[in-house]
Amino acid sequence: MKKVTLLRHAKSGWDDPVSRDFDRPLNAKGKRAAHRVGEYLRQHDIHFDHVVASPAVRVVETIEHLAEGTGETIAPAWDKRVYLASAVSLLDVIQEADDRYDNLLLVGHNPGLEDLVLMLVPDSPDDAARDQVEEKFPTASIAEISFPVDRWEDIRPNGGALSLFVRPRDLDPALGPDQN
Numbered sequence: 001m002k003k004v005t006l007l008r009h010a011k012s013g014w015d016d017p018v019s020r021d022f023d024r025p026l027n028a029k030g031k032r033a034a035h036r037v038g039e040y041l042r043q044h045d046i047h048f049d050h051v052v053a054s055p056a057v058r059v060v061e062t063i064e065h066l067a068e069g070t071g072e073t074i075a076p077a078w079d080k081r082v083y084l085a086s087a088v089s090l091l092d093v094i095q096e097a098d099d100r101y102d103n104l105l106l107v108g109h110n111p112g113l114e115d116l117v118l119m120l121v122p123d124s125p126d127d128a129a130r131d132q133v134e135e136k137f138p139t140a141s142i143a144e145i146s147f148p149v150d151r152w153e154d155i156r157p158n159g160g161a162l163s164l165f166v167r168p169r170d171l172d173p174a175l176g177p178d179q180n
Contacts, residue, residue, distance in 0.1 A: 002147045002155065003095055004162070005048065006116065007107045010065065010140040010168075012032040012058040026061045027118040027173020031169035033140035033175045038100045040171055046144075049101035051075070052093055054082035054108045063107060063141065073146065082108040087115035097152040104152075110137055117143050122158040140175075141167040 010030030016025055022085050026034070031087060041047075053076040067074040081089055090112050097160050106113075114137035144164035145149050147155050167177030 001091045002102055002104070002149055002152055003144060004104045004106060004147075004154060004160075005046070005142055005164075006111055006113045007037070007062070007066070007105060007142050008051070009054070009056070009058045009062040009107065009114050010037075012139075013074075016072070022056050022058075024058050029175065030058070030062070032063035032172075034160050034167055035069040036171050036175060037140050037166070038066040038071075039140075040069075040166060041162060042070045042072075043070070047072075047103065048105040049103045050077070050097065051107065052077050052097070053106070053107040054085075055080060056076075056083050058111070059083075059107050059109075075112055076105075078084065078109065082106070085112045087112050087119045087150050090116045091119065091157075093154055095153045099151050101152075113137055113143070115124060115164065116161055117145065119157045120145055120147075120155070120160040121162045127162065129162045132165055132167075133162070138167050138169070138177075141165070165176050 010026050010033045012024040013027035051074055055078040063074050082094055119134045145160040146163045147160045
């Protein structure tokens with residue numbers, strides 16, 4: 001069994017005058033949300049063998065605040081291919097993971113992460129979590145997908161089961177839309 005958890009970077013600051021999208025930092029709400037998601041991971045004893053992440057500033061800062069919430073050090077493998085990647089490119093990254101790892105955390109951006117969930121998890125009328133992802137994969141949300149395979153390269157579209165989808169607003173209503 002392999003599990004991949006997808007984490008969308010936390011809310012970034014559009015008000016910061018940066019010259020490149022890549023350099024946008026988190027805003028205050030994003031920092032709080034990433035920390036709260038980290039606390040959730042700690043409280044539910046969710047750990048990862050390996051972390052692959054986009055090197056964009058907002059992802060780096062998301063991981064820093066997530067780590068504060070978990071109380072653990074998170075040392076990702078930075079992969080430029082994850083920055084604004086399509087679902088197909090993200091699947092390539094997952095399929096290339098070392099098989100000694102069973103629980104992978106992939107930290108990146110939308111729309112690629114949302115599209116990846118929809119690609120990997122078959123549509124089912126009784127899958128409320130998948131329906132929520134299809135509606136929106138908000139910033140700082142996590143989606144855990146389980147696969148009945150022994151090798152990452154064997155992961156295929158429609159081959160996974162969405163075992164967890166958590167949004168910051170599920171953990172703290174103040175982290176929901178239109179809240180500061």
